[in-house]
Amino acid sequence: MSRYLLRRLLILVPSLLGISIVLFTALALAPGDPFGELATNPNVPPEVGAALRAKFGLDDPVWRRYLHWLVAMLHGDWGFSFVSRMDVDRLILQRLPATLLVIGSSQVLALLIALPVGVLAATRPYSLFDQVANTFAFIGFSLPTFFTGLLFILVFSIYLDWLPFVFRSDLAATGWRWYWEEFRQAVMPVAVLGLFQAASWTRYVRSAVLDVIRLDYVTTARAKGIAERAVVTRHVVRNALIPVVTLVALSMPAVFGGAIVTEQIFRIPGIGSLLISSILANDTPVIMAVTFVFACLVILFNLFADILYGWLDPRISYR
Amino acid sequence: MTERELRRLIAAVKAGELSRRVFVRRMVGLGLTAPFATTLLSRAGVAQAPAKFEYKPGKAGGGGPLKTLFWQAPTLLNPHFAIGTKDQEGSRIFYEPLAGWDGEGNLVPMLAAEIPETENGGISPDGKSVTWKLKKDVQWHDGRPFTADDVVFNWEYAADPATAATTIGSYKDIKVEKIDTHTIRIQFNKPTPFWADAFIGQRGMIVPKHLFEAYKGGASRDAPANLKPVGTGPYKFVDFKPGDLVTGERNPNYHLPNRPYFDTIEMKGGGDAVSAARAVIQTGEYDYAWNMQVEDEILLRLEDGGKARGKAEIVAGGNIEHIQINSTDPWTEVDGERSSAKTKHPLFSDPAVRQALALLVDRASVEQHIYGRTGIATGNFVNNPPRFVSKNTHWEFNVDKANQLLEQAGWKRGSDGVRAKDGKKLKLVFQTATNAPRQKTQAIVKQACQKAGIDVELKSVTSSVYFSSDVANPDTYSKFYCDIQMYTTTMGEPDPNQFMRQFLSSEIATKDNKWQGRNITRWRNDEYDKAYQMAEGELDAVRRAALFIKMNDLVVGDPAEIPVVYRPRVSAVSRQLRPHPSGWDNDMWDLRNWYRET
Numbered sequence: 003m004s005r006y007l008l009r010r011l012l013i014l015v016p017s018l019l020g021i022s023i024v025l026f027t028a029l030a031l032a033p034g035d036p037f038g039e040l041a042t043n044p045n046v047p048p049e050v051g052a053a054l055r056a057k058f059g060l061d062d063p064v065w066r067r068y069l070h071w072l073v074a075m076l077h078g079d080w081g082f083s084f085v086s087r088m089d090v091d092r093l094i095l096q097r098l099p100a101t102l103l104v105i106g107s108s109q110v111l112a113l114l115i116a117l118p119v120g121v122l123a124a125t126r127p128y129s130l131f132d133q134v135a136n137t138f139a140f141i142g143f144s145l146p147t148f149f150t151g152l153l154f155i156l157v158f159s160i161y162l163d164w165l166p167f168v169f170r171s172d173l174a175a176t177g178w179r180w181y182w183e184e185f186r187q188a189v190m191p192v193a194v195l196g197l198f199q200a201a202s203w204t205r206y207v208r209s210a211v212l213d214v215i216r217l218d219y220v221t222t223a224r225a226k227g228i229a230e231r232a233v234v235t236r237h238v239v240r241n242a243l244i245p246v247v248t249l250v251a252l253s254m255p256a257v258f259g260g261a262i263v264t265e266q267i268f269r270i271p272g273i274g275s276l277l278i279s280s281i282l283a284n285d286t287p288v289i290m291a292v293t294f295v296f297a298c299l300v301i302l303f304n305l306f307a308d309i310l311y312g313w314l315d316p317r318i319s320y321r
Numbered sequence: 322m323t324e325r326e327l328r329r330l331i332a333a334v335k336a337g338e339l340s341r342r343v344f345v346r347r348m349v350g351l352g353l354t355a356p357f358a359t360t361l362l363s364r365a366g367v368a369q370a371p372a373k374f375e376y377k378p379g380k381a382g383g384g385g386p387l388k389t390l391f392w393q394a395p396t397l398l399n400p401h402f403a404i405g406t407k408d409q410e411g412s413r414i415f416y417e418p419l420a421g422w423d424g425e426g427n428l429v430p431m432l433a434a435e436i437p438e439t440e441n442g443g444i445s446p447d448g449k450s451v452t453w454k455l456k457k458d459v460q461w462h463d464g465r466p467f468t469a470d471d472v473v474f475n476w477e478y479a480a481d482p483a484t485a486a487t488t489i490g491s492y493k494d495i496k497v498e499k500i501d502t503h504t505i506r507i508q509f510n511k512p513t514p515f516w517a518d519a520f521i522g523q524r525g526m527i528v529p530k531h532l533f534e535a536y537k538g539g540a541s542r543d544a545p546a547n548l549k550p551v552g553t554g555p556y557k558f559v560d561f562k563p564g565d566l567v568t569g570e571r572n573p574n575y576h577l578p579n580r581p582y583f584d585t586i587e588m589k590g591g592g593d594a595v596s597a598a599r600a601v602i603q604t605g606e607y608d609y610a611w612n613m614q615v616e617d618e619i620l621l622r623l624e625d626g627g628k629a630r631g632k633a634e635i636v637a638g639g640n641i642e643h644i645q646i647n648s649t650d651p652w653t654e655v656d657g658e659r660s661s662a663k664t665k666h667p668l669f670s671d672p673a674v675r676q677a678l679a680l681l682v683d684r685a686s687v688e689q690h691i692y693g694r695t696g697i698a699t700g701n702f703v704n705n706p707p708r709f710v711s712k713n714t715h716w717e718f719n720v721d722k723a724n725q726l727l728e729q730a731g732w733k734r735g736s737d738g739v740r741a742k743d744g745k746k747l748k749l750v751f752q753t754a755t756n757a758p759r760q761k762t763q764a765i766v767k768q769a770c771q772k773a774g775i776d777v778e779l780k781s782v783t784s785s786v787y788f789s790s791d792v793a794n795p796d797t798y799s800k801f802y803c804d805i806q807m808y809t810t811t812m813g814e815p816d817p818n819q820f821m822r823q824f825l826s827s828e829i830a831t832k833d834n835k836w837q838g839r840n841i842t843r844w845r846n847d848e849y850d851k852a853y854q855m856a857e858g859e860l861d862a863v864r865r866a867a868l869f870i871k872m873n874d875l876v877v878g879d880p881a882e883i884p885v886v887y888r889p890r891v892s893a894v895s896r897q898l899r900p901h902p903s904g905w906d907n908d909m910w911d912l913r914n915w916y917r918e919t
Contacts (some may be wrong), residue, residue: 035789035791037404046487046489046490047489047490047493048834048837049482050482050485050486050487050489050490051837053482053483053485054485057485057542082542083396083563085396085397085404085563086396086397086563086564087397087399087402087542087547087548088397088547088548088563093563096562096563096565097562097565155596159604159606160599160603160604163604166604166606167596167600167604167606168390168589168592168600168606168607170566170587170589171562171565171566172560172566172568172587174386174585265591266591266592266593267592267596268592269589269590269591269592270591271562271564271565271566271591275564275565275591276564279394279564279591282785283396284785284789
């Protein structure tokens with residue numbers, strides 16, 4: 003086990019290096035210039051743009067910029083945003099709470115829906131409930147989030163006028179009122195993301211439970227006269243959920259990565275909207291940091307999922 | 322319009338025979354800016370007369386929160402580093418200049434006690450210096466007094482190339498000295514007819530010396546106050562999250578009585594323009610939304626609902642959507658660059674083709690079907706003295722006339738309906754940035770050209786590439802590797818001096834200057850160059866204005882470019898809110914006077 007872990011951790015280093023090289027070169031080759039807007043402004047002499055480029059080291063060759071970035075990163079310096087002129091880590095930390103809140107609760111919501119619905123549908127396959135659940139699951143993951151998001155805004159904000167559609171990170175209220183306001187502004191984006199995720203997870207849970215429910219040991223448990231409820235919760239679900247847990251662990255990086263489209267629609271100041279605005283402004287240090295953090299999370303959670311899998315299912319051995 | 326006519330008009334204003342407003346409109350009709358026109362008048366001794374803005378609240382505060390939406394949010398709050406107007410707007414909540422420009426192009430004092438005039442001795446007769454009297458008893462948000470030292474420091478700070486301030490253009494050629502604690506003098510190195518630039522408007526916001534002194538030059542990016550502004554403005558800084566949110570609270574020690582009205586201010590960013598318009602006009606969640614780049618049709622539909630809570634507010638400014646004509650050959654490579662200044666365009670070297678093209682732009686349809694209230698057809702820059710008196714400057718859409726012109730010049734229709742001469746076919750590539758109204762405009766032009774036997778191929782480039790200064794990319798607007806192209810040029814600068822550089826032959830964008838030259842059309846005209854040189858050395862404001870008007874005529878008469886529509890500034894405003902908009906300054910320029918009608 004520890005040898006396996008060590009080996010996996012050692013593999014991490016070259017893969018992260020590789021990822022950072024690919025990201026950095028792709029960004030360096032991409033068109034655009036963070037100070038492009040200055041160049042089109044007739045009142046700013048071209049020397050200012052040139053001075054800024056020199057100041058931020060944009061005129062150096064790509065490999066030197068990369069080494070510079072790598073050394074700084076190893077020292078824990080994430081870089082300095084061209085556009086905001088502040089440290090990238092501060093910029094990311096500012097955006098983290100909103101992302102964690104919205105995406106995190108949407109994942110919880112998705113689990114709360116997917117688990118019971120998927121299990122119930124699998125225990126009564128092809129019943130009316132199963133068919134209704136299946137239909138909704140299909141509709142749910144066929145509709146893109148930008149569509150459902152706009153639909154929700156049209157219905158709940160514009161026609162019914164119940165909910166605000168601009169997400170604010172600084173609610174003025176305090177106490178219970180604050181929770182209420184937070185709930186009101188978060189409910190639409192959370193529902194949009196949660197329902198989408200729930201739809202695909204429901205189908206996954208259902209098929210996982212279906213695989214297990216026909217196995218011999220389940221029949222044995224039933225033959226011993228254990229109540230159906232106990233059979234399902236203690237014998238079926240426990241085994242069926244092993245792949246589901248892995249799936250959930252693998253989708254955790256997305257919680258930090260944010261949801262680019264949904265955040266844009268609801269103006270949620272999360273990591274996703276930071277990434278998109280940095281891309282539009284050609285703010286390379288921020289794009290680099292966000293994508294790199296995201297790559298790290300994907301790799302880490304992959305490892306985490308593998309270990310978790312083995313722990314849940316002793317039949318799997320690490321080699 | 323000759324110099325003599327101009328003088329006559331100014332005299333008429335002075336005598337009260339012609340209203341200031343009409344004079345300013347006419348100057349704007351000639352491609353000058355409103356601020357330029359009013360300084361012309363102030364030089365002649367006609368005092369600036371800002372229109373009174375009626376401010377009703379009887380006391381400061383009590384207005385609750387003011388909620389504004391900026392779909393492009395500010396990313397930094399130091400006015401000297403502002404990249405684009407969004408950052409200026411964010412800074413303007415906290416910082417103030419000595420004076421700002423109102424919608425008519427008048428100077429309105431802010432940190433200045435009065436506007437310098439010839440009469441009050443503010444402007445020296447030789448045009449080489451301007452003296453500003455500063456307002457007394459003004460405090461920075463941290464309680465320190467605002468003095469002449471702060472103003473002088475801002476000049477030192479911005480003019481230092483190591484600071485890399487984006488405002489450097491306004492400060493590098495002047496000298497500022499302190500006369501006493503509340504008087505400063507700006508010295509120009511040569512007589513300067515247009516003096517109203519430094520410390521005024523968008524690039525004139527003043528930052529406190531005591532917080533930035535240690536961060537002048539190379540250390541400028543480390544100043545903590547870059548992200549935590551301490552200004553003199555009506556609202557004090559509370560919180561800033563770049564790209565997301567700026568919040569402020571009422572400044573209880575503001576230097577004007579009974580102001581500001583609102584208790585807090587919030588500037589929320591992100592999202593897109595259409596949903597921002599919705600949040601103000603339809604749901605009333607927000608009070609104000611900036612820069613509504615939304616098709617008028619959508620705005621009208623939002624406003625139309627019986628329970629609309631807001632409306633679109635449209636203010637004239639200096640932005641013009643125009644089509645540029647390439648004077649060089651974009652299809653032949655010379656010394657590693659296309660559109661090289663050494664070549665001549667194979668088709669446009671015939672003036673008949675250029676003139677025919679100008680006749681084929683159906684501005685009325687563009688206005689009516691695409692831009693609506695947000696784009697007003699213009700043939701501006703055309704000098705036509707008899708018509709100049711009328712409100713509409715002259716432009717024409719006439720396919721028959723274009724056909725005639727081409728026919729006379731020897732361009733004969735081929736079997737495919739495309740005209741040709743000497744084996745050269747009239748085929749053009751027309752490029753612009755990807756943006757729905759622009760693509761529709763392209764289609765309208767293409768259709769008319771087809772009728773005149775000109776084959777137009779349309780091309781659109783993503784804005785982030787098109788407007789970038791990326792040397793390696795062939796699709797940038799400054800490379801101009803096609804025959805004609807269209808975009809909006811902003812005449813935000815009050816003085817046309819910088820603006821008019823874009824037609825100088827010395828400014829041609831080439832490989833040697835990394836396509837940073839301002840002259841994108843690569844048009845060259847000796848008469849224009851001479852007029853520009855004369856204007857640079859011209860001390861007499863009126864003669865200088867006449868020269869600028871002449872330059873405009875040369876450009877559009879030729880034509881080197883074809884103006885299409887004026888793009889006024891559009892914002893969405895709640896029905897109760899009373900902002901004070903101006904097309905010649907930031908949207909937030911007069912934030913201190915904003916209030917809500919109850």
